[in-house]
């Protein structure tokens with residue numbers, strides 16, 4: 001069970017390692033302290049550099065969110081979650097909620113009875129790249145917001161640890177799911193930051209105040225002239241906000 005210790009409080013920023021090469025990753029990690037942040041490895045980096053780099057990043061002391069969004073039959077997803085935990089030792093891993101209840105339960109139970117550090121297993125609800133018209137084309141007649149809440153409930157019922165959600169969804173989901181259900185939120189920007197391709201953004205303090213547990217921040221830190229100073233600014237912005245007490 002996650003308790004928000006002082007350490008948790010210092011490590012609520014997850015830096016997105018959206019790079020294609022090991023060299024760029026290691027150059028950035030040289031400037032970051034694993035006591036002050038966690039990191040996210042997604043599909044681009046994993047596909048380019050593979051499990052070896054995940055292990056290398058872990059050896060440097062960083063907690064890793066492996067953002068591979070598993071979506072397959074239950075047995076295959078359970079195996080992938082086990083491999084992420086046992087072979088790679090990751091701190092967090094995610095699966096697509098739309099894989100359905102059996103798949104989510106298989107993911108949540110993948111490590112039961114196995115004596116190992118349990119990663120947080122969280123769900124992806126509706127990709128923020130999809131609008132209501134896209135959903136309708138996929139046969140979903142509800143709005144994306146309704147679908148997000150439905151899939152988040154399904155994740156909770158299947159015993160997942162939380163969901164990834166956009167800043168615009170945090171407050172609604174926190175109201176729906178009080179307590180220990182983790183909300184992990186990208187699309188975070190300080191007032192002066194370039195938005196890049198993020199359409200709706202929120203400031204770090206506001207996102208935490210709305211109920212986010214972890215903030216995923218990429219370019220404002222990874223492309224900063226001084227990534228360490230940028231991370232320090234994000235940490236200082238959220239330091240006044242007490243973490244979710246659960």
Ligand code: C5P
Pocket residue numbers: 016018042127128129164165166186187188196198216217218219220
């Ligand atoms: O650079 P930036 O801060 O926009 O990076 C945000 C990170 O969060 C990227 O790795 C992106 O893929 C991820 N993400 C997102 N929006 C979502 C889900 C994930 O921006 N809805």
